[in-house]
Amino acid sequence: MSSTAGFSAEPRIADSADRDLQYMRRALQLAERGLNSTDPNPRVGCVLVQQREDGDRIVGEGWTAPVGGPHAEVQALRAAGAQAAGTTAYISLEPCAHFGRTPPCAQALIEARVARVVYAADDPNPLVNGAGAAALRAAGIPVAGGLLAGEARALNPGFFRRMQTGLPWVRLKLAASLDARTAMASGESRWITGEAARADVQRWRARSSVLLTGSGTALADDPALNVRLPAVQRQPLRVLLDRALRVPAEARLFDPPGQALVFTASADTGRRALLEQRGVQVESATPADDGVGLALEPILRRLADQSANEVWIEAGARLAGAFVRERLVDELIVYLAPRLLGEQARPLLQLPAPARLADAQRLRFVQCTQIGEDLRLIARPLARGENR
8 A cells, every 4th residue: 555666855854843744744645545445443644754964755655554454654664664764753643552453553663663753643542542652752762742633633533533422423414405405395306416416425425434314215215325436445334224114125225235234113023034134234222202213322322332433324304303403413514506496395404493593503614615516515513602
């Protein structure tokens, strides 16, 4: 995943702070190359730099391989070989210090005799959480942390959320007309948004750990809910919330490749057996108080327990509204089409009306991008009492 081929001397940088920023930005660029492939591990990049009077030289680069493969530091060390000795290592996350599927990266850096380590964000994993930096310092290697930490966390929102709270980062995808309608009164909805927006959805799906929908959407649309990008390396887990096991075992949602998981409150052993014969995992869940759905937060916690970092929801107005109402959504990804469907068309979300405007759930827009003919809005709910 990395190579020394093409590495060359960099212009001399007089200011060490500027040098550190330059190479940390490069480490973050490398980390982004693992956007769709490292899950459930964080996306991490590493650059090894020989700093000399006649100019710097990058001798090794790497980013985290798919799960079970080498981490970014090991990739870069392999690319550098013996040239790693005496280098400064720029890493977008604190090196791990524990044995998991792979040996600890902090020890690999020590054995390679790097001279200095600069990393962006502290690793929130309780098995690391400062232990990597401490191991390096104990070996006599100077360490500096916190450089561009916000950018490193932004690349891994789900990993940080899961490690710190036991919940994944949840994105709710919505597609609507300009008057916030998702389908005609008849249910016709293909396609409100254009081809470019639908292609953009594929990229969001690809980076997710879980693609989640409800039984209403599965019955109405029979979606495959998979990633249809060329050379896709990994299919996210497809999750269906189906309280009464209404969705038939022949649904496209359960087709390979990839795995599917159904949460249900049904005790119908026959329907469970049909799903399990198709290789679908079925788990019992607590019914919601509304008599229709399932308790959502326990499901998210169980997904996080299974190492889900980022959950992407594509669901109907009722289930989408339930996630919003229970304040379980971290980001709303809304595609707005330049169409008007009218008052008889179906609404974007089913939400109870607040008694007062001041009681309405507030959001902050963080991005507005034109995607083909449509607009993609990204908004994040404000915490209670939070100012814009």
